[in-house]
Each structure stands twice: as structure tokens, then as C-alpha cells.
Amino acid sequence: MARIKVKYGQNEIEIDSKDFYIDNESVEQVICNLASFVKDSTNNNVQYEYSCDQVPQTSGILHTLEDVEVHEPEFVKPTYIxxxxxKSKLEVLIRDAFFDQPRTVSEVVAQLRExxxxxxxxxxxxxLTNMAFTHELQKDLKEKRSYYSVVKLLQVN
Incomplete structure (x- = not known):
């Protein structure tokens, strides 16, 4: 799975897909191309202009950016948490809409690994149980298995 986010101020572009693969050789070009699209929405000017020619090929674009993380789960051993x-990692999954569908503990563990x-x-x-108890997540029981999802608010017309 590839996940790339380029952010400048309040504007950002994010790619998240399991349909394509970005290797270490092409990730710099993809980031460079994405960075050219980040604009300031207040005056429609490009606020972040980046040319791949600005970075010597030996150092690479990844070394010039802050908070860069490259993870290839099939090649790298996951970091133990x-x-x-x-809880903070589960909040990342919530933000990324992983819990929009009910998930089992094993599915959550597998996604953390991804x-x-x-x-x-x-x-x-x-x-997960504690988060359900505090109403941060919803817990449902189906076929003797617990499923966790985002809390769905009821709308009354």
C-alpha cells in the first residue's frame, strides 16, 4: 500500500492506494510531482514550487523534507508499539476511515502492521474495549465476535 501526503500550510494532497506500488526509486519523483500541485487557496498562487532539478540525485528529495517516513511492510520489520x-495509533486508523466499516481485533492488528x-x-x-466503553468507538457483537467501528450519530428529523 502506498500512502503519500504532501502538506503546505493548511493545504495538502494525499494519495492512499492499494492499487499501485511505489518503490524507493520512484517515490522521489511522485513526491516532487505532488508538491507542484500544493497551492494557497486564498490567492490561488503556487506557494510551494519544487523542481526535481533543485536536489542533487545523490542526496534525494526525501532528505530535504521534514517528517518523512517511508515504509514498505513487505521489506521492513514493523516497529513494536x-x-x-x-490508542494514538488507533486514532490514526480512525482518522484514515479504517473504522468506517466494523473491524475485528485481528483486522486491526493486521492494519497496524500495514x-x-x-x-x-x-x-x-x-x-479497543476501553475506547468502546468511553464511546470513542462502537462495539458490536456478531456471531460471537466483537466488531469495532466509529460511533454513528443518529439524526432525528
Whole structure:
């Protein structure tokens, strides 16, 4: 899965897809192309102009950007996250709409792994249960399995 986000001020472009693959050689060109589209919406001027020619090929564009993270789950061992970090990582999944569909603990653990994080399934289960208890997530029981999803607000007409 490829996920690239280029942000300048309040404007951002994000690509998130399982339909294509970006390797280490082409990621710099993709980021460069995306960066050329980030605009300031207030006056419609390009605020971030970047030319791939500005960066020497030896250093690469990734070294010139802040907060850059490249993760290829099939080639890199995931980083272990402890109990105290699980909730913040689950909040990333919530923000990325992963919980728009009901998910089991094993699906959540697998998705964390796709993001480059490894956690003990029992610890993930405990955090999910706690988040359901505090109404941050909704917990449903189907066929003796727990499913977690975003809390759906009821609209009354």
C-alpha cells in the first residue's frame, strides 16, 4: 500500500492506494510531482514550487523534507508499539476511515502492521474495549465476535 501526503500550510494532497506500488526509486519523483500541485487557496498562487532539478540525485528529495517516513511492510520489520502507544495509533486508523466499516481485533492488528506498527493482539483488544466503553468507538457483537467501528450519530428529523 502506498500512502503519500504532501502538506503546505493548511493545504495538502494525499494519495492512499492499494492499487499501485511505489518503490524507493520512484517515490522521489511522485513526491516532487505532488508538491507542484500544493497551492494557497486564498490567492490561488503556487506557494510551494519544487523542481526535481533543485536536489542533487545523490542526496534525494526525501532528505530535504521534514517528517518523512517511508515504509514498505513487505521489506521492513514493523516497529513494536507498547500499550501506551496503541490508542494514538488507533486514532490514526480512525482518522484514515479504517473504522468506517466494523473491524475485528485481528483486522486491526493486521492494519497496524500495514502502517509499520506491531502490537500484542491482547493489548489492542483491551484498548479497543476501553475506547468502546468511553464511546470513542462502537462495539458490536456478531456471531460471537466483537466488531469495532466509529460511533454513528443518529439524526432525528
Amino acid at each position: 507498547g500499550k501506551d502507544q496503541i 502502517y509499520g506498527w506491531s502490537a500484542v493482539p491482547l493489548d489492542v483488544s483491551k484498548v
